[in-house]
Amino acid sequence: xxxxxxxxxxxxxxxxxxxxxxxxxxxxxxxxxxxxxxxxxxxxxxxxxxxxxxxxxxxxxxxxxxxxxxxxxxxxxxxxxxxxxxxxxxxxxxxxxxxxxxxxxxxxxxxxxxxxxxxxxxxxxxxxxxxxxxxxxxxxxxxxxxxxxxxxxxxxxxxxxxxxxxxxxxxxxxxxxxxxxxxxxxxxxxxxxxxxxxxxxxxxxxxxxxxxxxxxxxxxxxxxxxxxxxxxxxxxxxxxxxxxxxxxxxxxxxxxxxxx
Numbered sequence: 001x002x003x004x005x006x007x008x009x010x011x012x013x014x015x016x017x018x019x020x021x022x023x024x025x026x027x028x029x030x031x032x033x034x035x036x037x038x039x040x041x042x043x044x045x046x047x048x049x050x051x052x053x054x055x056x057x058x059x060x061x062x063x064x065x066x067x068x069x070x071x072x073x074x075x076x077x078x079x080x081x082x083x084x085x086x087x088x089x090x091x092x093x094x095x096x097x098x099x100x101x102x103x104x105x106x107x108x109x110x111x112x113x114x115x116x117x118x119x120x121x122x123x124x125x126x127x128x129x130x131x132x133x134x135x136x137x138x139x140x141x142x143x144x145x146x147x148x149x150x151x152x153x154x155x156x157x158x159x160x161x162x163x164x165x166x167x168x169x170x171x172x173x174x175x176x177x178x179x180x181x182x183x184x185x186x187x188x189x190x191x192x193x194x195x196x197x198x199x200x201x202x203x204x205x206x207x208x209x210x211x212x213x214x215x216x217x218x219x220x221x222x223x224x225x226x227x228x229x230x231x232x233x234x235x236x237x238x239x240x241x242x243x244x245x246x247x248x249x250x251x252x253x254x255x256x257x258x259x260x
Contacts, residue, residue: 033059034071042247046082046106047072054247066247074106077181080252081152082107083242084233088256089148089177091117096147099171101136102154103129120146137163145171149178156182156211159194165226172259180223180255183207184215191216220255228257 039052049071055061057068057075066076074082085091091098095116100108103121108129112119122134134140137160149168155161172178192213196202199209206214223230235252242248 029059030071030073034069036061037070043245044069044071044074045079045086045246046074046110066249069106069247072106072109074104076247076249077152077252078104078106079246080235080238080248081150081179081181081254083246084254084256085150085179088233089179091148094147097145099141099146099149099168100129101149101151101168104152105129107150107152136167139167139171141171143170144173147173147176149176151178152181153183155180156206156208156213156215159212161213162222162226165223165228169226169228169259174259176259178228178257178259180257181253182215182219182255183211184219184251184253186217189216189218190214190222223255223257227259229260231256231258 034049034051037051037053037055038049040050042051042054043049044051047069049069051070053063054065054067055070056064057073060068068075069079090096092114093116095118097118098111098120100111100119100121102123105128108119108121111117112121112129119129120131121129122132122136122139123130124133124135126133132140136154136158149172151168155164158164168178190213191205193205194212196205196212202211203209206212220230220232233254233256235248235254236250238248243250
């Protein structure tokens with residue numbers, strides 16, 4: 001019963017926080033929270049905050065190794081992706097029309113302010129930095145509309161992921177790039193079963209209540225089948241000093257795809 005009440009309260013607060021009015025109270029609250037964790041042991045590349053520890057997320061005061069940034073609430077995957085975007089793409093240099101699928105606040109809070117980027121955020125639900133409520137298996141934009149695409153931990157929620165990948169390939173300009181990340185197990189092939197529909201069973205089989213599969217070593221082939229050229233940048237290959245400094249994890253892999 002307590003879990004149900006908490007779930008309703010969490011959804012209520014999340015919905016309120018997604019409205020424009022949130023800007024004047026969320027940011028100050030996040031800064032106050034972050035001040036409690038100021039230090040020199042770690043750095044969050046997403047917001048530049050120097051901190052003594054990562055947390056369990058949100059307003060939590062509990063410490064968690066490679067957890068959430070207390071300033072911008074970035075996860076390890078967001079910090080990994082930000083570093084990759086900065087070091088290995090033209091996102092911070094050229095003028096780009098960027099499509100961000102299900103915008104991650106730790107990233108989008110800065111991307112929307114960058115003068116060289118025309119930012120377009122899409123998701124099924126209206127929330128912060130989402131301009132259009134769109135099903136990515138039916139993207140209404142014209143072909144070759146975007147210079148770059150960011151799609152972080154989204155495809156594992158999409159039943160027809162091949163169609164979604166095909167649509168993202170279609171709206172990407174020739175010469176453009178797309179960054180994909182998904183939970184993945186390189187020790188096996190992708191595991192999915194359309195007959196598994198209940199949240200409880202999905203969590204048991206796929207790890208999360210809203211996931212519909214666990215990707216495996218054939219994920220690269222799914223991307224290639226839709227036309228992408230794929231470069232896999234493994235999390236385990238990131239320099240040890242960067243993992244320690246930025247609170248990164250070995251299993252945060254980046255699939256950098258191009259349309260040539």
